[in-house]
Amino acid sequence: MKKCGKQGHSSAGLRRSFLILILISHGLKLCLSYDEEFCRESRTTVSRVSTCPNTKSRWEEQALRKSCSSIPHNCSGALSYHCLINPWQNTTIEVCAPQAKIKLGYCAEYNSVGGRIQDFYQKSCRSCVSDYLSTEAYKHDECYKAVYDRFTINRGTEMTSPSSQIWIYYHSILLFSMTSGLL
Structure with a gap:
């Protein structure tokens, strides 16, 4: 009969795997905290909407309703109203975030992980x-x-939300690493 330690799943191995996951998580937070375009406060203003304004007057009405200028923040620029696609193209969202310059030929997206408005290169x-x-x-x-x-x-x-997709992705990597003896 095999013992748990001989299968590579000892409690020391699990502790090491957990420690590596924590270090990766903190590394991601550290990278984001030094990114001047990262706007933590914008992430709290995200709300899903079924449609976005398609005229300047409707955009301005929604901007008044969202009242982005009244939100305290430490972002690199003033918070402005946006209604954009998300990176998965499965929802439109309203968000208060610093405006960004979008390159010709691309749409704008809000990336909640990066806490920023950016070019959407997929389309x-x-x-x-x-x-x-x-x-x-x-x-x-x-x-x-x-x-x-x-x-x-x-x-x-x-539809699966982006945050649950990320959660599933990280857990899949951890589970694969543990079962294949990589950690």
């Missing part, structure tokens, strides 16, 4: 013929199309 934008500010995303309705199409197709079905 090109034909109407984005020059660089633009992320607070002008309403001018590029095609950027929301993939989300709206997916929402119409998946109406009534539950």
Whole structure:
């Protein structure tokens, strides 16, 4: 009969695996804390919406309602209203974050892990013929199309959120590492 220690799953091995996971987690937090574009406070302002404003006047109405300028923060720029896609293109979100310059040919996205507005490189934008500010995303309705199409197709079905996808990813790596004796 084999003992637990001989199978490579000793309590010392599990402690070492746990320690490595903690170090990786703290390393990620350390990297984000030195990133001047990271805006921790923006992450608390995220809310899912079914559609984004597609005119300047509707954008301004929503901006007044969200009242981003009243939120205390330590971000590199003033918090401005945004309504953007997320990196998975499965929802549109309203968020208060510093505006960003988006390169021509790309849509703007909000990355909740990075706490920032950034270029969305997975899909090109034909109407984005020059660089633009992320607070002008309403001018590029095609950027929301993939989300709206997916929402119409998946109406009534539950989608996995990005945060749960990340949780599943980390646990999968940990489980694989432990079972294959890498840790």
